Amino acid sequence: MSRRGWLLFLVLCLIWGIPYLLIRVAVRELVDVARDPGSGWVDYKYANPTQGYAVQPKTSYVHGIDGTWLIAAGTYLPQK
Numbered sequence: 001m002s003r004r005g006w007l008l009f010l011v012l013c014l015i016w017g018i019p020y021l022l023i024r025v026a027v028r029e030l031v032d033v034a035r036d037p038g039s040g041w042v043d044y045k046y047a048n049p050t051q052g053y054a055v056q057p058k059t060s061y062v063h064g065i066d067g068t069w070l071i072a073a074g075t076y077l078p079q080k
Contacts (some may be wrong), residue, residue, distance in 0.1 A: 022047065022055065030072055034064035048076050 002048060026044045042060050042079045047053040060074025 008041075019047075020051075030060065030062045030070065034062045034072075035067065036068035039063040042072075042074075043077075046076075 013019070022045065026042075026046050029042045031041050031045055039062060042062055043060060044060075045055050046055045046058045048058075056079065057077040058074050059077055060072045062070055062072040064070050
């Protein structure tokens with residue numbers, strides 16, 4: 001991601017009140033799976049905007065495209 005992209009990303013984290021490290025870890029996991037093996041499920045914790053940005057478990061399926069792009073879709077898991 002470009003420097004401008006990361007700056008925008010950090011500003012949005014501050015506006016939404018989401019811890020930067022939480023997002024950084026989730027994004028890194030998604031990118032790693034998209035690169036190798038190329039697609040798969042990733043479980044992580046993320047801020048849920050429908051629950052006041054409370055950190056909740058989430059699962060997403062990610063698929064890498066041409067080693068440059070990725071597409072992912074996920075859902076929050078029910079609380080135990």
